[in-house]
Every structure is written in structure tokens, then in C-alpha cells.
Amino acid sequence: MVDVVSKNNDLTCRLNFKDPMQFLLVVGTTLRVNLDRDAPPGCKFFSVKCSQNVLYTISPTPNETSHLSPMLLSGNTVLHIGTKRHFHPSPSYKEKLTIRFYGEKKAFIGDAQLELVPLELSLDVDADRDGVVERNNPNKASWKWGPDGHGAVVLVNCDRESYYHEKPDCQTKGHKPNQTALKDCATMVLRTSGPPNLSGGYKLTLHISQGDSECIRVYRDETEDEARITKAKMPIFIRQCVNEFPLVLSSEVLSQEVPYPGPDQELIFYVEGLRFPDKDFDGLVTINLSLVRTSRKGVPETPVFTDKVVFRVSPWIMTPNTLQPQEVFICSTSDNYQFLKGMQDLVDRSGHKLKILQEYKNRGDRWIQDELEFGYVDSPYHRFPVVLDSPRDGDLDYFPYGDLLGRDFGYVKREAQRDAVSSLDSFGNLEVSPPVTVNGKKYPLGRILIGVAFPTTTNGRNMTQVVQDFLWAQKVQEPVALYSDWLVVGHVDEFMTFVPAPDRKGFRLLLASPHAGYKIFKKLQNDGHGQAKIFEGLKDEKPVTVDKILSDDRLRLQNEYVQDCIDWNRDVLKKELGLDEEDIIDLPILFKLVTKGKQERAVAYYPDMVNMIVLGKHLGIPKPFGPKVNGRCVLEAKMCSLMEGLGLTCTFIDDFASYHKLLGEVHCGSNVRRKPFDFKWWNVEL
Structure with a gap:
């Protein structure tokens, strides 16, 4: 027997005139015989005879129509031997091919006989x-x-x-x-x-x-x-x-x-x-x-x-707010009863499943959004959820590995050096947009959004590179870098989120807007409500009047800076997600700057309403404790008017003492596992 090479290639083999030779011929391959080289001395002509399932070609093509008759042998005559295209080998069947050689005046010299054993072989x-x-x-x-x-x-x-x-x-x-x-x-x-x-x-x-x-x-x-x-x-x-x-x-x-x-x-x-x-x-x-x-x-x-x-x-795939919730996760701590009660009411109304992690599991760590991100993997034969564990490694660190990992629930983590991990590595700083189309390019699974330092910053904080590399390598949700280092905590969920919508692109981008906040407070003052107070009724919190807020020039300058930071991100989001102004809703939220180390960075002045949880048509929004007119919070009323126009209902959750004072809100203290996309990732056009 002789060797056979890869499909669509010839295997060069040598003839033997003493005994019939047996060749294992893989269907789809060919044997290549250099007739001039292998012919016996004095050979001038040759002929070919074969059984019915053997195909062969001769190059250069001879003039004779019948290959049973002697044909002239040249210095570059080559015989290519194969089988019929759809030939199905039999277990006991052998094909035969005979090459006969002739000398001067076409006198017979000898035969070379080949026995071909066809073999069909495929890895599928x-x-x-x-x-x-x-x-x-x-x-x-x-x-x-x-x-x-x-x-x-x-x-x-x-x-x-x-x-x-x-x-x-x-x-x-x-x-x-x-x-x-x-x-x-x-x-x-x-x-x-x-x-x-x-x-x-x-x-x-x-x-x-x-x-x-x-x-x-x-x-x-x-x-x-x-x-x-x-x-x-x-x-x-x-x-x-x-x-x-x-x-x-x-x-x-x-x-x-x-x-x-x-x-x-x-x-x-x-x-x-x-x-x-x-x-x-x-x-x-x-x-x-x-x-x-x-x-x-x-x-x-x-x-x-x-x-x-x-x-x-399969890549790891994130799920945006517009997908159907399957399970909501929150933590129970010694001081968050009001938050738990509000979340339970919200989840009950939305009809979804709530899982509360008791203190023996969360070990006092309430920031479940920061510890992990839910996603999934998919194939034509199976799919299952996969949790991405952040490098944050807080007291909740055991939960994704010890509780979520199990049968049909996967786990992945990218390890980073501890001295390289910052607040920006918590996954409140990792979000994903709904599906978008940008200049004709479709992103049917949305685009990942991460917060980093401003490009010109030399000593800013960034998401650790191993996590960024992992996110980029998944390909199907091409990341967008936003500027979030201006915030004390530094998370993108502090100034933006997405909610479903019945029109346009199927969603709205919500952005925190100090400008919209000042506009509301100025209108209150003009309407004679300058003495209305924020934080009224809150224990251990001094109320502040609308007049006081508007007269605070330093606070105004700080919010102008914050607005500039958000506007920079606004322009990036419009460009990278293909958004128009009509796709964006500004939420009235003020910020203030505080000194951390040698840096001044921003935190929300009152509960940050953009940091919400989205459960279908139900929104769980931090209760802002804004100024009241006729017994109703003006900020809550504004949120309701903006969201109800999209068919969404607002539930305001008191997270002031247990989350806001600790520099977080409703979204930071919750997490949602959502239904995967119907769209199959391999159909993405890259």
C-alpha cells in the first residue's frame, strides 16, 4: 500500500512491475503517477485500462480517444487516479487499474497493475x-x-x-x-x-x-x-x-x-x-x-x-435592561429593612422571583451589583447562564463561586493583581446597551459600556486591563469606553441607564442631568416655592431649601463641571450607539464634589434616580426626598411624567440611609439575571 495526501491533492506513488500493488485510496483524493519516470527502459508508448468506478485523467491530454490503444509517452506524462464523485465504497470491493507499456513499434514490454481499495473517511x-x-x-x-x-x-x-x-x-x-x-x-x-x-x-x-x-x-x-x-x-x-x-x-x-x-x-x-x-x-x-x-x-x-x-x-454575552428578568438578587443587612420592603413590593408587582441573600452569606456586603455580572453562553445544542465574577473580591466574593456555580450555571473570572484593582473594577461600572445600529452597522446584542479615566488624565483610575481584554475578545458586543473617573465611586451606572420603550429604537437612554435639576428648582422658586425643602422628614439629615440650593454658587459651579463630564459621555454614546437626541431623556439629578485623597470627585447630592432597577415595565427608583408641592415630591412627579409616557410605572424605594449615604443606590444594591437574547451570536456580522 502507499500513502494518500489531503483531499483535493495528489499523492505521488511509484509503480512496481513485479507484483500487483494495493493502494488505499481515500474518496476525494487522487494518486499521481509520473509515467515517464516509472516506465521500464526503452518504453515509448502506454495504455490504460480500469474498472468502472475508477476515474483518471492524463496530462498532457493525449490525441487518442481510446486509452486502450497505445499512446505516445512524453517526458512529462502524468496519470491522475481517483474515484467517482459520489462513489460509496463497498466493504469487499476492490477497483483495478492496469498500465501497459510498449517499446519501439508498440511492442509489449510489461504491465503495472494497481488494486485500489476505496475508503470514505470524514470527521464531521x-x-x-x-x-x-x-x-x-x-x-x-x-x-x-x-x-x-x-x-x-x-x-x-x-x-x-x-x-x-x-x-x-x-x-x-x-x-x-x-x-x-x-x-x-x-x-x-x-x-x-x-x-x-x-x-x-x-x-x-x-x-x-x-x-x-x-x-x-x-x-x-x-x-x-x-x-x-x-x-x-x-x-x-x-x-x-x-x-x-x-x-x-x-x-x-x-x-x-x-x-x-x-x-x-x-x-x-x-x-x-x-x-x-x-x-x-x-x-x-x-x-x-x-x-x-x-x-x-x-x-x-x-x-x-x-x-x-x-x-x-461561544463568547460570554451580557444582557441589557430591555430583556425579560428571570431572577432578582438583593442582600439583607442589619440596616436595610426599608430597602428590602420596597424591593419586595416592587418584585411582587412585577411578577418576578426575588432571592434575598442573608447576612451569613453576604457577610455584610450589600453591593451585589458590584460583585458580579450575569451573562450566558449559547450554542445550537445547549445554552446556560454564566456569572462573571469581578476582581473586586469583597465580602460577597464567595457567593458567585459558592452559590451560583452549579449544574447548568457557569462561572468565569479574570484574575487581576490586587494592587491594580480599583473601584472601577466593580461591575456597576460594566453595563451593556440594547441592540443598536450605528451608521448601518448592526449590533444585535448591544454594546458593552465600561467607565475609564479621561484620555488626558495621567493619574486616573481605569478598569483593570485583564478584564478589558476579556470583554473585547468576546467580539459580539464591541465595548465602548466612557469617562467615569470624575465620580468618587467611578461607575457608569451613576449617570446612565436604559429603559424599554414602545417606539423608536425600543429603548431610551436615561442620563443624569444637573441642568435639568436646576431647571426644576428655578421653576419652583419662580412659582413661589423657594422655601420647599429637600431631605425633609429624614432622620439625622438637615433639610435644605430650594432657595438655599440656588444661592450656593460653589454648588452651581460643581454641577456645571459634572454636566460637562456627562455631556462628554453623551456625545460618545450618541456616536457609538447611533442615538439621536430624541432617544435620550435627562433626569433631574444634582451632584456635589468631595475630596478623596488629593482629588475632588463627584457624588450624588440627593438619591441618584438614574441608578434604578428595571424589571420589564416596572422601575425601582431611589426615592429622592425632593421638595414637595401640595404634598407631592416634585422630583418624583417629574420622573413619573417622563416614564409613564413610555408605559413604565415608577416605584420609589427608600435607600437613603442604607445605600445613598454609603455612596450607592438601588441599582448598586441589586442584580438581575435576565432571559438570553433570541438572536444567535454566530449570526452577528463582523
């Missing part, structure tokens, strides 16, 4: 992303984005199927999937047709590169093998300990022989993702199947034929 994946592993898809070895794209998808197996393990399955050394865990793995199938076995030193191997081995593991399904027959005879308690899905490829095993299934058979493999796309990993992995041959003992193997498939690892 779900390249068209319909949930079915089709046979030999022509696009299986590449990736293309978009609705007309192709390429298989694999999930990072970052949930935890067994509670005996501490880490996600993808990080558990020696992890081997069981029947339950297979839903987290992509299916890959080896299909063969041809001889009942591979003889002559041939074998099949799967292999991957060292780099890709850090990103995936491959297991083989033995449930239909003889191992299963043997296992069925074992007692149940022993049977459960026998692994039916042995590891084939990993970082320790880059290449391994796999059984030849036989005629019209298939062998099933399961592919497990280990890493999300990141700065040093583009998300693409390649798995190769090779037919190799060792001609004699002590001689290295040579590749005969190689087929390959490409997978892309």
Missing part, C-alpha cells in the same frame, strides 16, 4: 449550526460569521455537574463527563465506509496543536463498543465507576490513535471547551483526523490523509 461537525452533525460539510474546516456563515460552535464547560467538585468542570483536573454532562459538549463524528479493517500498517489518529490543547478536551463515546457489552455484565456499583467516555485529546495528549469503525459505521466524540476567547486566544480551535502509515518497525509514521474541523468557542 455541525458546521451549518442547525443542531445536526451533517456528513462532510464542505465548510467544516473554517469559520464565517453572519446568517449565511458556517462553522461549528463549542461551549466552555464552565458549570459544575458534580457537587463533589469545587471548581467548574473545565478547571477540574481529571474531569470526565457522564451522560448528564454531555449536553455541555459539542458532538463530533468520525464516519467511514470501505474495507472491514485497515491493514498494511495503517491507523487513524486524532491530533491537535499544543496551543489548542489548552482550550479544548476531546472524549470518545464507548457506549456502543465492546466495553459496553463487558460493562453490562458488571454489578451496578462497579459499572458506575467505569468511564464510558475516555479522554482522547488534552494538554497532556496531543495525538492519539482511535479505532477504525468499519464499513458504514461512525465513532462519536464529545468536545469540551476550556477557555473563553481572550487577548491571547481568538476563540478558534482545530481538530485533525489523519490516516497514517508505518511501513516497517522502527520507521516513523507518515501522514496519508488529513481531514480537519474548526470550532469557535
Whole structure:
């Protein structure tokens, strides 16, 4: 037998005139014979005869129409031998081809006989992303984005199927999937047709590169093998300990022989993702199947034929406020009873599920928005939520890892050096827009929004680079950098959020606006309500009149600065999200500057109403304790008039003592797991 090279390429082989030669011919490949080089001495002519399923071409093309008659042999005559395009090999069938050589005056010299053993061999994946592993898809070895794209998808197996393990399955050394865990793995199938076995030193191997081995593991399904027959005879308690899905490829095993299934058979493999796309990993992995041959003992193997498939690892995807809530999370502390009561009422009205983390779990850490971000992974065969754990590592740090991680609930974290972590690494500083279109470019999964230092700042705070790199590498929600370092806490949720809307783009961007706040207070003064007070009725808080606020020149200058910062972000958001002014609503919120270290930065003067929780049509808004006219808070009334026009209802939650005084609000103290997008990420056009 001789070697065969990759599909659509020729394998050069040499003729033997003593005995018939047997060639293993993989369907889709060709054998290349240089007739002049292999012809016996004195040969001038040749002829070709073959069985019906063999196809061949001669170059250069001879003048003779019948190849059974002697044809002139030139110095560059080459014979290319293959099979019919849709030929299906038979287990016992051999094709034959005879090359006859002639000398002067077409005198017969000798024959070279070839016995061709056809073999159909393909490594298959779900390249068209319909949930079915089709046979030999022509696009299986590449990736293309978009609705007309192709390429298989694999999930990072970052949930935890067994509670005996501490880490996600993808990080558990020696992890081997069981029947339950297979839903987290992509299916890959080896299909063969041809001889009942591979003889002559041939074998099949799967292999991957060292780099890709850090990103995936491959297991083989033995449930239909003889191992299963043997296992069925074992007692149940022993049977459960026998692994039916042995590891084939990993970082320790880059290449391994796999059984030849036989005629019209298939062998099933399961592919497990280990890493999300990141700065040093583009998300693409390649798995190769090779037919190799060792001609004699002590001689290295040579590749005969190689087929390959490409997978892309699913990105981690964030969910915006416009998606349906599934579960709301808040923390119980010794001082937040009023907040809990308001949140319970809101969630009850919205009809969603509320989970309250008691103090023994939150350990006094109330800022659940800052500790984690909910997202998900998706594929044609499975999807599940995945929590991204922030580098903040507060007292809530155990919750995402210890409570959320489990069966069909994944976990991912990017570790940062402690001295590099700042307040901007808390995930109140990580948001995502609803779907947008910008200058004709569609972002059907929205765009991630992060806060950083102003570009000209030399000593500002930034989100740590490892987290930024991770977010950029996911590709499908291209991040936008906003300027948030002007705030004491430094989070984008302190000056912006999104709410659903029935018109235009399907949402509105809400922005904090000191200008809108001063406009309301000035109108109150003009209408004779200058003595109306903010903070009235609050314990341990001195009320302040509208006249006092308007006469405070320093406060006004501070808010002009804040407005400039927000306007800078406004321009970025309009440009990067394709927004018009009609898509933006200004909320009346004042700020004040306080000194932290050597820097003056801003905090909300009264509860920051933009820092809200969005549950469908229900909004949970920090109660602003603004000035009252005829017994009603003017700021609440303004919020209601702005939101009710969008069909949204406002619930004002008292978070003053337990959150606002600690430089946070309702959004900072809550988190929402939402339903994933219906849109499939692989249909994004990049």
C-alpha cells in the first residue's frame, strides 16, 4: 500500500512491475503517477485500462480517444487516479487499474497493475449550526460569521455537574463527563465506509496543536463498543465507576490513535471547551483526523490523509435592561429593612422571583451589583447562564463561586493583581446597551459600556486591563469606553441607564442631568416655592431649601463641571450607539464634589434616580426626598411624567440611609439575571 495526501491533492506513488500493488485510496483524493519516470527502459508508448468506478485523467491530454490503444509517452506524462464523485465504497470491493507499456513499434514490454481499495473517511461537525452533525460539510474546516456563515460552535464547560467538585468542570483536573454532562459538549463524528479493517500498517489518529490543547478536551463515546457489552455484565456499583467516555485529546495528549469503525459505521466524540476567547486566544480551535502509515518497525509514521474541523468557542454575552428578568438578587443587612420592603413590593408587582441573600452569606456586603455580572453562553445544542465574577473580591466574593456555580450555571473570572484593582473594577461600572445600529452597522446584542479615566488624565483610575481584554475578545458586543473617573465611586451606572420603550429604537437612554435639576428648582422658586425643602422628614439629615440650593454658587459651579463630564459621555454614546437626541431623556439629578485623597470627585447630592432597577415595565427608583408641592415630591412627579409616557410605572424605594449615604443606590444594591437574547451570536456580522 502507499500513502494518500489531503483531499483535493495528489499523492505521488511509484509503480512496481513485479507484483500487483494495493493502494488505499481515500474518496476525494487522487494518486499521481509520473509515467515517464516509472516506465521500464526503452518504453515509448502506454495504455490504460480500469474498472468502472475508477476515474483518471492524463496530462498532457493525449490525441487518442481510446486509452486502450497505445499512446505516445512524453517526458512529462502524468496519470491522475481517483474515484467517482459520489462513489460509496463497498466493504469487499476492490477497483483495478492496469498500465501497459510498449517499446519501439508498440511492442509489449510489461504491465503495472494497481488494486485500489476505496475508503470514505470524514470527521464531521455541525458546521451549518442547525443542531445536526451533517456528513462532510464542505465548510467544516473554517469559520464565517453572519446568517449565511458556517462553522461549528463549542461551549466552555464552565458549570459544575458534580457537587463533589469545587471548581467548574473545565478547571477540574481529571474531569470526565457522564451522560448528564454531555449536553455541555459539542458532538463530533468520525464516519467511514470501505474495507472491514485497515491493514498494511495503517491507523487513524486524532491530533491537535499544543496551543489548542489548552482550550479544548476531546472524549470518545464507548457506549456502543465492546466495553459496553463487558460493562453490562458488571454489578451496578462497579459499572458506575467505569468511564464510558475516555479522554482522547488534552494538554497532556496531543495525538492519539482511535479505532477504525468499519464499513458504514461512525465513532462519536464529545468536545469540551476550556477557555473563553481572550487577548491571547481568538476563540478558534482545530481538530485533525489523519490516516497514517508505518511501513516497517522502527520507521516513523507518515501522514496519508488529513481531514480537519474548526470550532469557535461561544463568547460570554451580557444582557441589557430591555430583556425579560428571570431572577432578582438583593442582600439583607442589619440596616436595610426599608430597602428590602420596597424591593419586595416592587418584585411582587412585577411578577418576578426575588432571592434575598442573608447576612451569613453576604457577610455584610450589600453591593451585589458590584460583585458580579450575569451573562450566558449559547450554542445550537445547549445554552446556560454564566456569572462573571469581578476582581473586586469583597465580602460577597464567595457567593458567585459558592452559590451560583452549579449544574447548568457557569462561572468565569479574570484574575487581576490586587494592587491594580480599583473601584472601577466593580461591575456597576460594566453595563451593556440594547441592540443598536450605528451608521448601518448592526449590533444585535448591544454594546458593552465600561467607565475609564479621561484620555488626558495621567493619574486616573481605569478598569483593570485583564478584564478589558476579556470583554473585547468576546467580539459580539464591541465595548465602548466612557469617562467615569470624575465620580468618587467611578461607575457608569451613576449617570446612565436604559429603559424599554414602545417606539423608536425600543429603548431610551436615561442620563443624569444637573441642568435639568436646576431647571426644576428655578421653576419652583419662580412659582413661589423657594422655601420647599429637600431631605425633609429624614432622620439625622438637615433639610435644605430650594432657595438655599440656588444661592450656593460653589454648588452651581460643581454641577456645571459634572454636566460637562456627562455631556462628554453623551456625545460618545450618541456616536457609538447611533442615538439621536430624541432617544435620550435627562433626569433631574444634582451632584456635589468631595475630596478623596488629593482629588475632588463627584457624588450624588440627593438619591441618584438614574441608578434604578428595571424589571420589564416596572422601575425601582431611589426615592429622592425632593421638595414637595401640595404634598407631592416634585422630583418624583417629574420622573413619573417622563416614564409613564413610555408605559413604565415608577416605584420609589427608600435607600437613603442604607445605600445613598454609603455612596450607592438601588441599582448598586441589586442584580438581575435576565432571559438570553433570541438572536444567535454566530449570526452577528463582523
